[in-house]
Amino acid sequence: MDVDKAAAAVADLLTALEVDEGEHSARTPERVARAWADALTGYGVDPARHLAVTFPAPSDPGVVILSGIRFRSTCAHHLLPITGTATVAYQPRRTHGARIVGLSKLARVFADFAARLQVQERLGFQVASTIQDVLNPIGAAVLISAAHGCISLRGVEQPTTVTTTQAITGQWDVASPEVRTVHTEHDRHR
Ligand SMILES: Nc1nc2c(ncn2[C@@H]2O[C@H](COP(=O)(O)OP(=O)(O)OP(=O)(O)O)[C@@H](O)[C@H]2O)c(=O)[nH]1
Numbered sequence: 001m002d003v004d005k006a007a008a009a010v011a012d013l014l015t016a017l018e019v020d021e022g023e024h025s026a027r028t029p030e031r032v033a034r035a036w037a038d039a040l041t042g043y044g045v046d047p048a049r050h051l052a053v054t055f056p057a058p059s060d061p062g063v064v065i066l067s068g069i070r071f072r073s074t075c076a077h078h079l080l081p082i083t084g085t086a087t088v089a090y091q092p093r094r095t096h097g098a099r100i101v102g103l104s105k106l107a108r109v110f111a112d113f114a115a116r117l118q119v120q121e122r123l124g125f126q127v128a129s130t131i132q133d134v135l136n137p138i139g140a141a142v143l144i145s146a147a148h149g150c151i152s153l154r155g156v157e158q159p160t161t162v163t164t165t166q167a168i169t170g171q172w173d174v175a176s177p178e179v180r181t182v183h184t185e186h187d188r189h190r
Pocket residue numbers: 075076077118119120121148150151155156
């Protein structure tokens with residue numbers, strides 16, 4: 001990211017908006033550019049990198065569910081914040097040679113994709129697909145419940161709405177008992 005160019009663009013934006021708060025906004029262009037650099041660290045990295053270290057799965061690992069992941073992302077349509085809670089789950093195969101990953105890595109994959117301009121449905125699908133592609137589990141699922149600044153702060157101005165999405169990959173589907181368990185855990189920890 002070209003932080004200097006972004007700062008110049010923010011200066012242009014303030015000029016176009018015809019706002020100038022003197023000393024208070026004098027360094028705002030650089031601050032805003034740095035804030036965007038912080039929010040968009042997910043570009044130029046491969047989120048799958050977090051799944052490189054794996055461990056042997058036990059013979060019947062069952063469903064692994066990491067719930068209560070707090071996140072912040074940025075809406076691709078309005079550049080406003082998306083804030084919420086996510087659950088990432090997968091079920092390693094029972095076959096010899098199946099692998100599991102460190103639990104923190106599920107949240108790290110999520111954080112990388114969240115640090116891009118996002119659409120909630122796509123964010124969940126990208127995380128589930130990455131786990132599916134790298135670990136080849138029986139199934140994976142990502143549930144997200146989030147508030148969108150573009151819905152709460154502007155436009156329709158609905159401050160209390162929550163959007164919940166689910167992305168499911170592999171042999172799991174909406175009716176799978178495993179996915180119901182993932183929903184229960186998601187609801188308990190958000
Ligand atoms: N599907 C989906 N839509 C989103 C997400 N984030 C924001 N949106 C919606 O994207 C849509 C963009 O619609 P547009 O009509 O192009 O933009 P707009 O005129 O600002 O729309 P309003 O928000 O209704 O004022 C809005 O309905 C937003 O609520 C998301 O993660 N997923």
